[in-house]
Amino acid sequence: MVEYPWHTAVLQNLWRGRERLSHALLLHGAPGLGKAALAREFVQLLCCASTTGSVACGVCDACRWIQAENHPDVHWVVPDESEDSSDAHRASSSISVGQIRVASEFLQRPSHYGGWRILVVFPAENMNLAAANALLKTLEEPLDNSLLLLVSHQIARLPATVRSRCQQIHLDLPDAALAEDWLRAQGVASPAISLALAGGAPLRAQELAAPEVEQARQELLTNLLVPEKMSPLLLAAQYARMSPENWLRWLTWLQQWVHDLLSLRIGGLIRYHVDCSDVAAALAVRSDLPVLWQLQQRLLQARQAALHPLNLQLVLEEILLAYCAVFLKRNKQ
Numbered sequence: 505m506v507e508y509p510w511h512t513a514v515l516q517n518l519w520r521g522r523e524r525l526s527h528a529l530l531l532h533g534a535p536g537l538g539k540a541a542l543a544r545e546f547v548q549l550l551c552c553a554s555t556t557g558s559v560a561c562g563v564c565d566a567c568r569w570i571q572a573e574n575h576p577d578v579h580w581v582v583p584d585e586s587e588d589s590s591d592a593h594r595a596s597s598s599i600s601v602g603q604i605r606v607a608s609e610f611l612q613r614p615s616h617y618g619g620w621r622i623l624v625v626f627p628a629e630n631m632n633l634a635a636a637n638a639l640l641k642t643l644e645e646p647l648d649n650s651l652l653l654l655v656s657h658q659i660a661r662l663p664a665t666v667r668s669r670c671q672q673i674h675l676d677l678p679d680a681a682l683a684e685d686w687l688r689a690q691g692v693a694s695p696a697i698s699l700a701l702a703g704g705a706p707l708r709a710q711e712l713a714a715p716e717v718e719q720a721r722q723e724l725l726t727n728l729l730v731p732e733k734m735s736p737l738l739l740a741a742q743y744a745r746m747s748p749e750n751w752l753r754w755l756t757w758l759q760q761w762v763h764d765l766l767s768l769r770i771g772g773l774i775r776y777h778v779d780c781s782d783v784a785a786a787l788a789v790r791s792d793l794p795v796l797w798q799l800q801q802r803l804l805q806a807r808q809a810a811l812h813p814l815n816l817q818l819v820l821e822e823i824l825l826a827y828c829a830v831f832l833k834r835n836k837q
């Protein structure tokens with residue numbers, strides 16, 4: 505059994521093609537698809553003592569060790585965890601050259617059980633440059649029965665030298681109906697809305713459907729939907745103490761909202777905040793297109809600096825004032 509139903513076909517394909525696999529695979533796709541789980545399932549299949557078709561038995565020693573993450577022939581490299589283990593922190597923390605050196609030495613040693621030696625690096629784009637360079641040597645000198653599995657949300661952030669030496673496997677967004685069924689089974693009340701906000705990634709949709717998260721989005725929308733009643737400075741002061749994680753989420757919602765307004769303004773469709781399509785359409789008509797473009801650019805800049813804003817309250821004030829300005833000109837007409 506796969507953990508997520510949208511993994512079934514890709515896992516079967518990987519399993520059927522296992523004899524022809526490159527010694528280095530690069531599994532990539534959007535965040536929120538469960539790529540790490542897919543990597544674990546594939547590794548389990550390769551190590552399982554008693555597979556049936558493309559299904560691992562789940563009860564042999566190898567299966568149990570992999571589930572407990574202590575199989576002696578499988579080594580996971582993930583960003584160093586510190587006391588601060590929030591998503592925002594993990595997203596910014598790197599995989600060091602020391603970790604890659606330890607991992608490369610691991611691959612050199614003989615297998616405990618005469619099978620594969622497998623190294624998994626996740627998320628691979630978190631390797632700093634020195635770490636990626638150290639990994640290149642391992643990529644260039646493949647060892648028998650060794651498999652390097654790089655898992656990445658953003659392969660564009662990996663050096664081309666690393667990408668070009670791997671067999672790339674892209675994990676597509678799942679079929680919407682399949683994803684919505686799965687979300688419904690997890691107790692998500694409005695799967696289509698959550699899935700739209702998550703750009704089609706089911707695990708991200710599940711996170712966004714948590715009541716406290718959805719409430720935060722509704723609070724933001726309450727302000728965005730009525731710009732003439734918004735007090736940018738008061739709101740900025742109120743939001744200035746957000747955690748880095750909440751700030752990233754808040755910024756994403758605002759970027760999506762501006763994307764929706766732009767799309768509607770130029771005759772396209774709403775993509776993210778689909779539960780607000782009527783109000784969005786009315787606001788889009790009133791929006792000043794060049795000012796809206798500028799705001800989108802400003803939000804992109806904010807995103808690039810999002811993990812280290814110099815002064816969050818100032819950034820918020822600027823963004824919210826710019827948002828209100830989108831609707832100013834037409835109001836005066």
Ligand SMILES: [Zn+2]
Binds near residue numbers: 553554562563564
């Ligand atoms: Zn097994």
